[in-house]
Structure formats: structure tokens, C-alpha cells
Amino acid sequence: MIRSVSHISAMSPYALAQLNAxxxxxxxxxxxxxxxxxPSPLAVEAGAKALKAGHLYPDPDWGELREALSGLHGIPAESILCGNGSMELIACLAQAFADEQNAVLAPAHAYPFFRTAAQMVQARFDVAPESDGRVSVDALLTAVRPDTRIVFVANPGNPTGTRIPRAKLVRLREGLPGDTLLVIDEAYGEFADYLGEPMFDLVGRGDTVVLRTFSKAYGLAGMRVGWGLFPPEIARELRKVMSPNNISAAGQAAATAALKDQxxxxxxxxxxxxxxxxxxxxxxxxxxxxxxxxxxxxxxxxxxxxxxxxxxxxxxxxxxxxxxxxxxxxxxxxxxxxxxxxxxxxxxxxxxxxxxxxxx
Ligand SMILES: Cc1ncc(COP(=O)(O)O)c(C=O)c1O
Missing domain, CATH: 3.90.1150.10 (Aspartate Aminotransferase, domain 1)
Incomplete structure (x- = not known):
């Protein structure tokens, strides 16, 4: 009998939606x-056009997509990495920065894939209580242990839908040890962008990552395109564990065109x-x-x-x-x-x- 390694056989498969009508x-x-x-008609057209060159591998560095993201958000293109959905980036962050000797921390009602990512690398998964479906910065800071390597926070949160104001996230970052990576997952960020509280500037500290995705507001879930802004040292390590050629040419083209249709x-x-x-x-x-x-x-x-x-x-x-x-x-x-x-x-x-x- 062929067996998987013990921590994988102990894991439950990630609970996907059951959609049998x-x-x-x-x-x-x-x-x-x-x-x-x-998605935007511009994205549909660009994706279909890219398929015509589908016999070629995609751009492994997501050049046009990174340039477009850089221009739109006013962030450096070289600090952007794109993932096969933001799930790839979450899993790779856990792989590169946590292991069986340390821990990953998240709020109690956080996006369940944070736990899965921790389990995949045998890191302990700690949770901090939330108060009435809201992330508590104090509870997260109290739950930090000397071996906490990553803190994952989705903002706005899934499944709670609640949002942490910028000032509270800044307080969280300032209260965390310098060797604890804070990952702010903004998969639903576009729905709250009208509030004008961007978090990208925190990445400049060197200890914080901000993730986004095209799966939600841009309507490209089926194309699997996520992205994030990373400090250079974090990006360098992350790329070692990311799959090369991770996003299809059609996905990259569709996402780049979608950005042009704000x-x-x-x-x-x-x-x-x-x-x-x-x-x-x-x-x-x-x-x-x-x-x-x-x-x-x-x-x-x-x-x-x-x-x-x-x-x-x-x-x-x-x-x-x-x-x-x-x-x-x-x-x-x-x-x-x-x-x-x-x-x-x-x-x-x-x-x-x-x-x-x-x-x-
Ligand atoms: C908070 C959060 N992060 C990440 C993801 C994954 O998104 P993607 O489709 O980019 O992998 C989701 C998807 O539902 C989500 O809710």
C-alpha cells in the first residue's frame, strides 16, 4: 500500500462547495x-485572443500584468508577484515561512484555507478569539507566541464580511514582533476601496504582505489570478516555492485587460x-x-x-x-x-x- 506522509494523511481534504442540484x-x-x-468584455476579448497563442508558455514574470497593477495602484512592479489565485500565494507563504517548529496565527473565524496552508507545512495553527464576528487586534496580539511566524488576517473577512479599519491594522503590525510576517489578505478589498484606506504602504516596512485577487470584484475566479505586494526578501524566498509558469496566458491577458476597465x-x-x-x-x-x-x-x-x-x-x-x-x-x-x-x-x-x- 502506498501511503502519504503522516501529516498529510491526518489532514481532511479542503471543503469545496458541493453543487449538485x-x-x-x-x-x-x-x-x-x-x-x-x-468579466469585463475587454477581459473576455483579451483572454480569447491570448488563447490563439496557447501553444506557447505564458510569461513567467507576468510582465504586462505587473505593469498594469503598478500603474493602477501606484506601487512598484518589481514588488508584485502573481499567483494561480491568491490561494497559491497563501500556500507558498506558509511553505516558505513556517514549519513544524513554529506556528501560524489567525482570527478564530478566518478564511479556512489559512488553516489548511499551515497544516500542509505541519505548523501549529493558533487562533485568536473574535468579538461578535469582528477581528480583535488585542486578542491577536495576546495570542502571539515566541514561535509565531505568520499572522494571516483577511480584510474584509470571509466569512464574517466585517472590515478592520486601517488604524487597527497598523496597531496590529506595530504590536507584532519584527520577525512575525503579517499577511493582509484583501481578496474583497475592491468592495471597500471607496473608503480610501489602502494598506500597500505597510509592505515598505519589510515585514508585511498585502494580497489581492481577480476572483471577486473583477469576476475572473475561473481564470485563477491572484497577486500581492511583497518586500523584496520575502518575494525572493516565495518565488523558490511557487510553480513556474503558474498563470495561463489567457488568465494574464484577461486580468490585465480587466484592470483597464475600472x-x-x-x-x-x-x-x-x-x-x-x-x-x-x-x-x-x-x-x-x-x-x-x-x-x-x-x-x-x-x-x-x-x-x-x-x-x-x-x-x-x-x-x-x-x-x-x-x-x-x-x-x-x-x-x-x-x-x-x-x-x-x-x-x-x-x-x-x-x-x-x-x-x-
Ligand atoms: C479571504 C479569501 N482569500 C483568498 C481567497 C482565494 O481566492 P483566489 O480565487 O484568488 O484563490 C478567497 C476565496 O474565496 C477568500 O475568501
Missing amino acids: PEGKRLISLSQNESLHP AYMVATCRETAMLREGFRTRLQQAGYDVPKSSTNFVLIRMGSPDKAHRADEALRAEGVFLRPQGGAGLADCLRATIGAADDLDIAAGRLERRAKEEKT
Whole structure:
């Protein structure tokens, strides 16, 4: 029998969305925080054009994409690395900077892939309590141990949807030891960019990384393009463990073109926020606790793990897929992505009906 190494066989596979609609039902997937719209027509055209040269390897240095990101955000192109989704960058950061002799720290209800990344390299995974779905800087600082190598924080957070103001993140960075890497994962950053609180300047300290992705606001989840801003020494080490030629030529071209259509991306974010608030209001009126969100999803507190489980099963039976949150330590919650208006309407209707049934 061929066995995997012990820490891999001890791991559970990463929980992917289950999207098998019952026979005869239309699949309504509000489960993966994808954009409610396809990518910008500019991105579609550029991606299709790049496919014509699909017999060639892609640019291993993501030259045009880095230049475009540099121009848009006013950051140095040479400090940008692009990943096969930001998941690749998260996994590689753990691989390069943590191991079985040290620890990775994150808030208690953080994006579950932070834990997976730590497990893959046998690092201890510590969590700091959150207060009411909000990251607590004090709790994170208290949870730091002498062997804490990386602190991962998503801002805004998934699945909580809540946002940490810049001043608090600066306080976190200043309170962490200089040899602890802070990774600020801004996968949903574009949805909060209107607040004007960029974090890229912290990277200049040499101990902080900021990650972003094209999977959410830019609607390119299927192209797998993430990126980040890295201090030079961190970038040098990270590249050693990243897969060469990691992003397809079509993905790079589509992402570069998407950046040129800021109006499209901003309009998507605005529409998402408008639909989100309408959905949230409906659910609140039905009696659900739905915390304020700064993202393209909302967290719905269902009252108990049992109620969440039963609601999830009932919705799935009708083809409506939300995402259970037991993996993030919130078994009493379901997360709903802000999808197309029609789909949200159906999901809200089903949840309203359930709320009434639960009362009777
Ligand atoms: C907080 C957070 N970080 C990273 C990712 C991964 O994104 P990508 O598609 O770029 O790998 C997600 C995806 O849902 C996310 O929610």
C-alpha cells in the first residue's frame, strides 16, 4: 500500500462547495463568493485572443500584468508577484515561512484555507478569539507566541464580511514582533476601496504582505489570478516555492485587460452593495441576524447549528446552494454570495418561508 506522509494523511481534504442540484431543479449557486457578473468584455476579448497563442508558455514574470497593477495602484512592479489565485500565494507563504517548529496565527473565524496552508507545512495553527464576528487586534496580539511566524488576517473577512479599519491594522503590525510576517489578505478589498484606506504602504516596512485577487470584484475566479505586494526578501524566498509558469496566458491577458476597465469593476461593486443591502434588509425583516458586510456576501446567523443545517438541506433540495460555515467555527451560520437579483430573490423567498415555518 502506498501511503502519504503522516501529516498529510491526518489532514481532511479542503471543503469545496458541493453543487449538485437535485434532478429537475435549476442550480442557484450563492456559495463561492463569485461575482454576480461575467468579466469585463475587454477581459473576455483579451483572454480569447491570448488563447490563439496557447501553444506557447505564458510569461513567467507576468510582465504586462505587473505593469498594469503598478500603474493602477501606484506601487512598484518589481514588488508584485502573481499567483494561480491568491490561494497559491497563501500556500507558498506558509511553505516558505513556517514549519513544524513554529506556528501560524489567525482570527478564530478566518478564511479556512489559512488553516489548511499551515497544516500542509505541519505548523501549529493558533487562533485568536473574535468579538461578535469582528477581528480583535488585542486578542491577536495576546495570542502571539515566541514561535509565531505568520499572522494571516483577511480584510474584509470571509466569512464574517466585517472590515478592520486601517488604524487597527497598523496597531496590529506595530504590536507584532519584527520577525512575525503579517499577511493582509484583501481578496474583497475592491468592495471597500471607496473608503480610501489602502494598506500597500505597510509592505515598505519589510515585514508585511498585502494580497489581492481577480476572483471577486473583477469576476475572473475561473481564470485563477491572484497577486500581492511583497518586500523584496520575502518575494525572493516565495518565488523558490511557487510553480513556474503558474498563470495561463489567457488568465494574464484577461486580468490585465480587466484592470483597464475600472468603470466596469466599480459598477459591479456598487451593484453588489445595492443588492446586498436589499437582501440583508429582507432577511432582517424575516427575523434573521445578518451582520453588516463590506463584501459580496453576507453571513446569516440561523440561531443554532441544527437550524443552519436543516435550512441548508431544505434549500439544497430546492436547488439553492448557500455555504455552511462549520469550517470557520460558525456552525450556526450560512453564508450567501450576492448573486444575480433573480437568484437572490428566490433565496430570500425560501429563507423567509423557513423563518415562518420555524416560528409555527
Ligand atoms: C479571504 C479569501 N482569500 C483568498 C481567497 C482565494 O481566492 P483566489 O480565487 O484568488 O484563490 C478567497 C476565496 O474565496 C477568500 O475568501
